[in-house]
Amino acid sequence: MSARVTLGTLAGVVGFLAFVEFTSGVLQGWYTPMLTDIARHLSIHDADVNWLEGTQLMLSALVVPALAKLGDMVGHKRILLVSTALTALASLALPFTDSFAVFLVAWALQGFYVVWLPLEIALIWSRSRRMQGRAAITARAAGLLVAALELGAISGALAGGALVDAIPLWIVLLIPALLVVVCFFVILFGVQESPEPTGGRLDTVGLVLISFALIAFTGGLSFLRLNGVGDVLPWALVALGVLLVWPFAAWELRHPDPLIDVRMFRSPALGPVFLTAGLFGVSVLGAQAPLSTFARTDPDVYGFGLGTGGFQTSLIIGVYLIAMIVGALTFPLVARRFTPRVALIGAALLVGVGFLLFLPFHTAYAQVISNMVVVGLGSGALVAALPAAAAAAAPATQTGVATGLTNSVKTVGGAIASCVFGIALFHGATGAGVAAEGTAGSFTGYLTVWIVCGVTALVAAVLLVFVPKQAFTDHSVDAVPAVV
CATH class of the missing domain: 4.10.860 (DNA Excision Repair, Uvrb; Chain A)
Known part of the structure; x- marks a missing residue:
């Protein structure tokens, strides 16, 4: 049976899961253009927005290992439903509170959605167990899911940015919550359970x-x-x-x-994947809030920033996410021309160079967009490739755990970065402990964000140069996302 035929047999479940990832993308893109509005609504400092992001990332890091393992044990669809229900309840709480403490708890609980993609890829890997070209099928499906995720993020960022300038904030916050409720029923009625769960005890x-x-x-x-x-x-x-x-x-x-087979971290195939995921999390997760608040900061008042409105900020995010889609779909072409390892090194270099370009080029709208295109090309390649590579290299009983670990390690990196960036934006990079004036973050804090994101990405690229070649050549080039 050819890979093309077997991919066709999975087209239905991949289609429903693509809607799930579209919803995940909406959640990831919707709120970013309005973080400044949320800060004003909750009467908090711009720097405190990082604690919303940090708590959500931290909860995600705690729950993903357990939920991924439970997916292997009792069925990936079942755990996907549980995590979606919890995400829906948390999302429905956000529009109806102006308390920072309540909002913080609900925002953190919304982070259960981060387990969706690892569970989906593990489900597809499990359902394609007896099919020829299993790694290629899973990788192509992963590419489609990531494309759906980024399309949702683009749609969410553009729609959220446009609506926050036009209608009350609570209505804007309610819309993605209702979409998550729809997502629950799509999974319930449209997705079949993975076969042969491993069972056992947590x-x-x-x-x-x-x-x-x-x-x-x-x-x-x-x-x-x-x-x-x-x-x-x-x-x-x-x-x-x-x-x-x-x-x-x-x-x-x-x-x-x-719960986590720590021997996987010593694997020449999986170890570099996890390491890259952690360093990548610093920029792809930890830098989202600072980039949004920098764009919204009024340069006439604070001497830096772009002074953009909600919709203009969403355009920056939209261009960045389009670049991520291009990066995800271009990665396999580069991998075939060279090797997957060289392609991953190139992707990490793009992320590093893109953030370091902010140091000289940050005063104009076009400069910020150009920087984000460079970052997005590299980020898209890494988002699509890492979980699929982990699934192909993992032991048969640890597929969900391995794909979940790419998200967990990435989330830990993002959570650490979010905390560090919150400190930098509030106190500035001088260490003097003096907060920025007014409610905007400090400019030295933003410089710190860009330097840390750029350097960590370059460190990932350098480390990938020294890993054994078999760490990536053990997977064929078909084991990375391919254009379908």
């Missing part, structure tokens, strides 16, 4: 250990924001979080059915 001890480690680490970063870098408590919590990883790893190595 490693609750491992889940508790990794949760404590992540909570301590990110809690320390939060206290750094509140208490300043001179306080001992935040650094102690950060150190505790790092130290708690050791008992977690020791437990997982002894467990017969671990």
Whole structure:
């Protein structure tokens, strides 16, 4: 049976899952142009917007390993439904509160949607188990899902940016919540369950250990924001979080059915994928809020920024997401011409160069758009390639876990970056502990964001140069997203 025929047999489920990813994209793009409006609605500083993003990323990092493992155990569709229901409930709470604490909790719980893509790719991989060209089918499906995600993000950013200038904010916030409710029923009636779940029991001890480690680490970063870098408590919590990883790893190595098989991090194929995902998360997740608030900052008042409205900001985001689609669909062509590893190195370089271009070029609307096109080309390639590569390299019983780990590690990177960027924007990069005037972030804080995002992407590119060639050549070029 050819890969073309087997892809046709999965076309129905991929179509429904594409709608799910479209909804995920809407959630990711909808709110970004209106973050300044949300900050004014909640009476908070622009820098505090990073804590909305940071808490959501942190919750995502906690729940993805457990939900991905449960997907392997009891069925990927079942866990997809649970996560969608929780996302819907959280999204429905956002329009009806002006309390920062309530909004923060609901915003964090909305982060359950991050497990959708790993579960979907694991479901497709599972359903194509007896089909020829399984890796190619999964990779092409991953490319379609990422394209649907970015199309949703473009639609969400443009629509959200246009509506926030025209109608009350609570109505704007209600629209994506209703779309998530529709998404739940699309999954319920349109998606078939993955065959042959592995069963077993959830490693609750491992889940508790990794949760404590992540909570301590990110809690320390939060206290750094509140208490300043001179306080001992935040650094102690950060150190505790790092130290708690050791008992977690020791437990997982002894467990017969671990929550996360830590041996995967030593794999020459999976290790570089996870490492790249973490460094990539710094820019693709941690920099979203600062880029939006920088564009909305009035240069006549603060001396920097673009002073754009909601719709103009959404156009910047839309161009960036179009570039991501182009990057995702162009990546396999470059990989065939050279190698997947070289293509990934090139993608990471594009992300790094794009952010570093902000240092000299940030004063004009066209300059910011040009920078974001460069970043988007590299980001699209990485978003599409990483989970598909993880699925192909993972053990048969750990597909959901491996694809989930690409998101988890990326999310941890984004959460750390979001906390650090919040500190930088509020205090500035000088370390003097003086907040920016008014409600806008500090310019030195924005410089810090661009430098960190650029340097981490370049570090990822350099590290990929030194990994063993088999880390990527073990997967054929067909194991990365291809143009369908």
